[in-house]
Amino acid sequence: MAAPRRAATAAILVIASLIAIAIVGPVVTADPLRGDLDAGVSAIGAPLPPSGSAPLGTDALGRDELARVVAGAGSSLAIAALATAIAMAIGLAVGVAAGYAGGRVDGALMRSVDLVLAFPFLLLAILLAALMRARGSGEVGGTAVVVVTLGVASWPAVARVIRAKTAILARGDMVTAARALGASPWRIAVRHLAPNVATAAVALGALLFAQTLLAEAALSYVGLGPPPPAASWGRMIYEARAYYRTAPWLIAAPGVAIVVAVLAFAALAHALEERA
Amino acid sequence: MTRAWLAVAVAGACTACSADHGPRFHAAGSRTPRAGGVLHVATEQHVSTLDPALAADEVSLYAIHAMFDTLVDYAPGSTALVPRLAARWDMSADARRFTFTLRDGVTYADGAPVVAADVAASLDRARTLPDSPYGSYLADVSSIAAPDARTLAIELAHPDAAFIYTLTMSFTAPAHRAGDGALAGAGPFTLAAWEPGVRVVLARNPRYYDAARVHVAGVELRENVPADVQFLAFERGELDAVDHLAAPDYQWLAGEPAWQPYLRGASTLSAFGWRMNVRVPPFDDVRVRRALNYADDKAHALRILGGTAEIAHGLLPPGVPGRDDALAPYPHDAAAARRLLAEAGHADGLDVELVTYAGDEPERLAQSLQADLAEVGVRARIVTMSFAAYQTAIGKPDGPPLSLAAWGGDSPDPTSFLDAKLATSAIGSDASANDSFYSNPALDDLLDRARAERDPARRAELYRRAERIVFDDAPWIFEYHRRAIEVVQPYLMGYDPHPVGIHDYASAWLDREAGE
Numbered sequence: 001m002a003a004p005r006r007a008a009t010a011a012i013l014v015i016a017s018l019i020a021i022a023i024v025g026p027v028v029t030a031d032p033l034r035g036d037l038d039a040g041v042s043a044i045g046a047p048l049p050p051s052g053s054a055p056l057g058t059d060a061l062g063r064d065e066l067a068r069v070v071a072g073a074g075s076s077l078a079i080a081a082l083a084t085a086i087a088m089a090i091g092l093a094v095g096v097a098a099g100y101a102g103g104r105v106d107g108a109l110m111r112s113v114d115l116v117l118a119f120p121f122l123l124l125a126i127l128l129a130a131l132m133r134a135r136g137s138g139e140v141g142g143t144a145v146v147v148v149t150l151g152v153a154s155w156p157a158v159a160r161v162i163r164a165k166t167a168i169l170a171r172g173d174m175v176t177a178a179r180a181l182g183a184s185p186w187r188i189a190v191r192h193l194a195p196n197v198a199t200a201a202v203a204l205g206a207l208l209f210a211q212t213l214l215a216e217a218a219l220s221y222v223g224l225g226p227p228p229p230a231a232s233w234g235r236m237i238y239e240a241r242a243y244y245r246t247a248p249w250l251i252a253a254p255g256v257a258i259v260v261a262v263l264a265f266a267a268l269a270h271a272l273e274e275r276a
Numbered sequence: 277m278t279r280a281w282l283a284v285a286v287a288g289a290c291t292a293c294s295a296d297h298g299p300r301f302h303a304a305g306s307r308t309p310r311a312g313g314v315l316h317v318a319t320e321q322h323v324s325t326l327d328p329a330l331a332a333d334e335v336s337l338y339a340i341h342a343m344f345d346t347l348v349d350y351a352p353g354s355t356a357l358v359p360r361l362a363a364r365w366d367m368s369a370d371a372r373r374f375t376f377t378l379r380d381g382v383t384y385a386d387g388a389p390v391v392a393a394d395v396a397a398s399l400d401r402a403r404t405l406p407d408s409p410y411g412s413y414l415a416d417v418s419s420i421a422a423p424d425a426r427t428l429a430i431e432l433a434h435p436d437a438a439f440i441y442t443l444t445m446s447f448t449a450p451a452h453r454a455g456d457g458a459l460a461g462a463g464p465f466t467l468a469a470w471e472p473g474v475r476v477v478l479a480r481n482p483r484y485y486d487a488a489r490v491h492v493a494g495v496e497l498r499e500n501v502p503a504d505v506q507f508l509a510f511e512r513g514e515l516d517a518v519d520h521l522a523a524p525d526y527q528w529l530a531g532e533p534a535w536q537p538y539l540r541g542a543s544t545l546s547a548f549g550w551r552m553n554v555r556v557p558p559f560d561d562v563r564v565r566r567a568l569n570y571a572d573d574k575a576h577a578l579r580i581l582g583g584t585a586e587i588a589h590g591l592l593p594p595g596v597p598g599r600d601d602a603l604a605p606y607p608h609d610a611a612a613a614r615r616l617l618a619e620a621g622h623a624d625g626l627d628v629e630l631v632t633y634a635g636d637e638p639e640r641l642a643q644s645l646q647a648d649l650a651e652v653g654v655r656a657r658i659v660t661m662s663f664a665a666y667q668t669a670i671g672k673p674d675g676p677p678l679s680l681a682a683w684g685g686d687s688p689d690p691t692s693f694l695d696a697k698l699a700t701s702a703i704g705s706d707a708s709a710n711d712s713f714y715s716n717p718a719l720d721d722l723l724d725r726a727r728a729e730r731d732p733a734r735r736a737e738l739y740r741r742a743e744r745i746v747f748d749d750a751p752w753i754f755e756y757h758r759r760a761i762e763v764v765q766p767y768l769m770g771y772d773p774h775p776v777g778i779h780d781y782a783s784a785w786l787d788r789e790a791g792e
Contacts, residue, residue: 035643035644035647037573037575037576037579037580037644038575038576041579042527042579043579043583044526044527044530044578044579044582044583045523045527045578045579045580045581045582045583046524046527046528046530046531046582060524060580060582060640061580061640061643061644062579228639228643229643242504242522242523242524242525242636243524245524245525245528246524246525246527246528246531247524
């Protein structure tokens with residue numbers, strides 16, 4: 001059990017430092033939105049390579065890449081966290097309800113899960129984002145669209161796992177005893193089912209977080225991520241794709257950040273799963 | 277975990293270093309043009325029609341220009357006129373009557389003779405086809421006559437020395453219905469195949485009257501290929517040139533010494549900036565318009581365009597006769613901008629809407645201007661429209677008062693810019709060509725006089741005065757003229773970007789050994 005524990009510790013350390021960077025970083029680094037077409041780009045507008053004043057170089061608008069990666073940590077992690085929370089909330093509610101109630105309720109809820117799962121995840125996310133984008137606009141509105149899109153597109157996987165766990169528990173001695181003692185379904189769900197699916201839910205949440213982080217990048221890459229000039233890792237890669245030859249650091253920096261964060265959350269999920 | 281990290285690090289390093297950056301292909305070293313081979317080029321857009329009377333987009337005209345010779349044309353790489361199907365032409369002293377004499381013995385690809393009446397028919401067709409965008413170019417034509425097979429006489433209702441440029445446009449080319457019913461011209465190439473949206477294939481016209489002018493056996497123009505994908509195909513040797521390099525690719529090439537001989541640039545007949553509706557406050561105040569011109573740092577636009585542009589002082593791009601090259605663009609002067617805004621009663625700043633359309637460049641231009649304006653207290657809100665919505669909104673009197681402006685001239689003549697965009701006569705009630713709704717009798721008078729002026733020097737002088745008025749009244753925030761930047765394989769000769777935007781496939785030749 002030593003290896004998973006070490007991995008979990010490392011993952012938690014990485015995640016903690018990512019969060020610390022997201023919170024403290026922006027105070028230290030330059031303004032991630034401030035373009036500098038005077039000193040931040042070459043005479044013909046090419047991004048500048050890493051230097052003393054811009055350790056990760058600049059982008060085509062002359063913005064400091066380090067500042068943008070740091071700011072991107074904040075927005076990418078926040079988007080992933082909120083979207084994961086939405087997915088977990090819906091997934092837990094549906095999963096517990098279906099697993100506990102069984103019968104027709106279970107059937108109806110699981111068919112709705114199947115319906116959402118029948119769409120390829122990204123296609124569904126693009127559809128949702130496009131539908132919502134058509135209505136709202138503006139920076140906060142745009143980011144909210146991404147959060148809701150990712151949350152709504154991700155809950156069915158949670159619901160499935162939780163339902164399976166709940167169904168086993170619901171037929172177990174503990175719940176039967178509680179029911180015999182006259183406990184209300186609500187009390188059973190909160191007191192007996194929730195604590196017992198919690199470990200699985202946390203592991204699931206960590207994994208979902210990693211997936212959502214990647215999905216945000218994918219959504220940004222097809223142009224449906226947080227609107228400019230916001231710095232999110234996915235959007236940064238999207239904006240840098242034309243510069244892979246001229247300025248590879250523009251792809252490397254957010255790319256490495258995404259890989260590190262996803263690996264850390266995946267490792268955490270794995271460790272939690274082993275414990276569960 | 278360790279191994280994963282290593283993989284990431286190695287992948288990152290490999291992006292940055294790849295051995296040889298120079299051209300992979302080489303010229304064989306011939307000093308005289310070689311014949312043969314197929315020229316492979318591509319476009320981001322698609323060919324919409326091969327009918328010269330209907331084609332309005334640049335790319336359709338690439339193919340059409342190769343298939344339909346006109347009476348007069350532009351010399352390779354220059355705005356000077358050269359005779360093509362016309363052996364010679366003459367303009368009357370009052371700049372109202374143009375007479376062309378056709379070459380002897382010119383035929384279409386199927387052997388049918390080209391006669392002056394064919395040109396008259398093409399002009400009539402453009403005037404009468406409801407879908408032709410070219411009828412208006414002939415609005416001033418009062419009579420077209422073909423007294424014999426080789427003579428064409430065109431008379432205008434009003435003097436217009438610039439009318440000769442109209443005869444370089446493909447819709448004026450003689451054409452006839454070939455055996456298969458398709459419209460065919462007397463150009464250096466004929467159509468071999470067209471898969472709409474995929475590619476146009478041209479083959480050398482065996483009956484072309486000036487056979488020595490054509491070198492390649494054919495041309496393949498691939499459609500709908502994004503600029504960055506074109507560059508990848510170019511690197512693999514699948515394309516012989518990239519006509520419109522994406523800025524990042526240009527920036528990369530510009531930093532590679534081995535590529536310098538193969539990078540070509542030319543000013544295009546274009547003007548970019550931000551049009552202001554001069555009838556709508558606050559843009560009805562010339563002080564505000566000048567202030568915005570001072571506030572805008574044009575060097576930023578150049579950098580956004582990746583160096584593929586030059587700064588504008590007005591609408592006339594370099595190379596157009598009558599452009600006052602000595603007129604310096606509005607400098608970036610935030611203090612002057614603030615002073616003018618204060619004089620105009622906007623000491624506390626100003627709120628404006630900046631309308632642009634979706635796309636990397638138009639959005640970045642808007643962001644850059646927004647930042648420049650913020651520096652002088654103008655709070656600009658960016659509104660990004662779809663290109664279709666933008667096109668519909670522009671040119672309406674109640675449309676967006678401040679919006680991204682892009683204009684491409686038809687000919688290297690000031691009329692194509694000043695008359696088209698700023699003359700009172702160009703104001704319409706809907707889809708107005710004069711979309712800043714600028715109207716100034718003094719400018720109108722100069723433009724009218726210049727149109728009728730036969731003497732190039734006097735004509736140029738009138739346009740220089742017109743330029744000064746436009747500069748002072750600032751109906752646009754003048755920003756830049758685009759440069760066409762292309763890269764060619766070392767073995768591709770005679771294929772330079774043309775200042776009027778045509779693509780002369782006839783002058784191109786491939787210096788490759790047979791079988792290479």
